[in-house]
Structures are given as structure tokens and as C-alpha cells.
Amino acid sequence: MQNIENEKKYNKWIVVLSVIIPLAVAGLFGINLRKLGFDVEPLRFLPPIYATINGLTAVVLIIAVTAIKNNKRKLHENLMKTAIALSVSFLLMYIAYHMTSDSTKFGGEGAIKYIYYFILITHIVLSIAVIPFVLITYVRAITNNFERHKKIARITFPLWLYVAITGVVVYVMISPYYV
Template sequence: MKSSVEQKYNKWIVVLSIAIPLVVALLFGVNLRKLGYDVKPLSFLPPIYAAINGITAIVLVIAVWAIKNGKQKLHENLMKFAICLSVAFLAMYVAYHMTSDSTKFGGEGIIKYVYYVILITHICLSVIIIPFVLVTYVRALAQRFDKHRKIARITFPMWLYVAVTGVIVYLMISPYYHY
């Protein structure tokens, strides 16, 4: 039986899991400069949000270490920090794409296919991870730690993959940015 805390947040989990990818997809297609707004391209953001992805990966690994070593409060704080980092990443990512032209990957041969496999899996999992993170967090909030642990075993590797591949995608495409 679900706790009242879980029931309270389930609607929000569904709404956010649908709304976030839709809003990002819609805003991704909006370029304020092309619409005539006098905004400067935020071309300084990609290395910052790539670094945020890297920090998120480190925070996730430390958070798992913390819980495995009985440091529940540290784990809790690190996970809240990881969620904040992911929100900051998302805001910067959208802001960059709303003010800058998309960068095309310029690599050729096998590296081009490697890049697109990493990019596509990164994008797909970045959408899929949203409800997993939210459900995992709410189960901890509801103190349903048995259920929290069960889903966290799925959430952690997916979230870690998204964070790490975010850095890899940036490193692979960074030579093609026009600053």
C-alpha cells in the first residue's frame, strides 16, 4: 500500500515527467535571436553545464558510498544536491539553446557513429530518468526505504550514465563550437 506522502506526490511525478521533456523540446526549437530579440548568445554555458554533469556524476558516486557506509544524512544531502545540479544543468542547457545556434558534430567515420550512439542514448535516458529520480526521491521522503532501495538500484546507473555521457558529448562536440 502506498503511503499518503507517495500518493500526494504521484500526480506531480506524472505531470513533471511529461511536462519537463515537452517544455525542453519546445524551448529547444525556440531561438530568441532568430525571433528578433536582442539577446547575446550564451556561448559560455556549454563548458559550465558539462562541468555540472561531471560534478553530478561525482556527487552520485559519493552519495552511494555514503549510504553504503551508514551516512544517511550525508546521502540525503548529496542526493538533494544532485537534483539541484540537474535542475541547474537543465536551465543552462535550455538557455544556451534558446540564444545560440545548434552546433553540428564535425567528426567523420566511426567517431561520428560513436558520437551519435552516445548522444541518442544520453537524450533518451535523460527523459526516462526523470520519473525514476522523482519516484526514488519520494519513496525516501515517505520513508519507504525498502522500495527506495529497490528503485534506486535502477535509478543510480541510469542517472550516472546520463551525467557521464553529458560530459563525453560535450568533449566530443566542443571542437566544433563557434565562440
């Protein structure tokens, strides 16, 4: 019972962050500093870096699940903190890139165009949806509510892994069209 009470202390923060992060990204995504007259260089070097970070996140998530299945709790904990840090790093670089660069249009045609947009849209939707799942899963771990942690982690893991992998796929598919 104490663990659930400890969890509840974090619920407001989970809700606030789950709303503010997507809104902030959407708001900042719409701001292009160059178009506003700021003399900034486009950060064109960032997309391959943040795509790599997405790939690393996927690898770290898989290793973390393997670690916990092998009862290596401390390793799992450290890997999950690393995955969160990687995701935050990705987000900051993604925002910085889009605040200094024009959006890149996908140039593929035919079936590949529909595949790209399906992957992109599901990636975006699930990247928003996964935020509260990651936060709730993390809170349940730090409050030692491991049974509830395991239950939601079974949902969080595949969502987060999908977002990380499709982030790389989206980059690979659009990279030929970067200016």
C-alpha cells in the same frame, strides 16, 4: 501501508513533471530568441559550465551511494538533494544556451561520428527516462519508504550516472565544433 499512501499523494506530480519537463525542453529548444528578432547575445560560455555540472553530478552520485553504503544517511540525503539541484541547474543553463545560440553540428567523420550519435541519442533518451525514476526514488525516500526506495534506486542510480557521464562525453566530443 501509510508510507505507500503518502507516496500516492505525489504520483500526479511525478507524472505531470515527467511529461512537462521533456515537452518544455523540446519546445524551448526549438525557440531561438535571436532568430525571433530579440537582441540577445549567444550564451556561448555555458556549455563548459553545464558540462562541468554534469561531471559534478556524476561525482556527487557516486559519493552519495558510498555514503549510504557506509550508513551515513544524512550525508546521503544532502548529496542527493545536491545532485537534484545540479541537474536542475544544468537543465536551466542548457535551455538558456539553446534559446540564444544556433545548434552546433558534429564535424567528426567515420566511426567516431557513429559513436558520437550513439552516445548522444542514448544520453537524450535516458535523460528523459530518468526523470520519473529520480522523482519516484526521491518521493520514496521523503515518505520513509526505504525498502521501496532501495529497490528503485538500484535502477535510478546507473541511469542517472550514465546520463551525467555521457553529458560530459557529448560536450568533449562536440566542443571542437563550437563556433
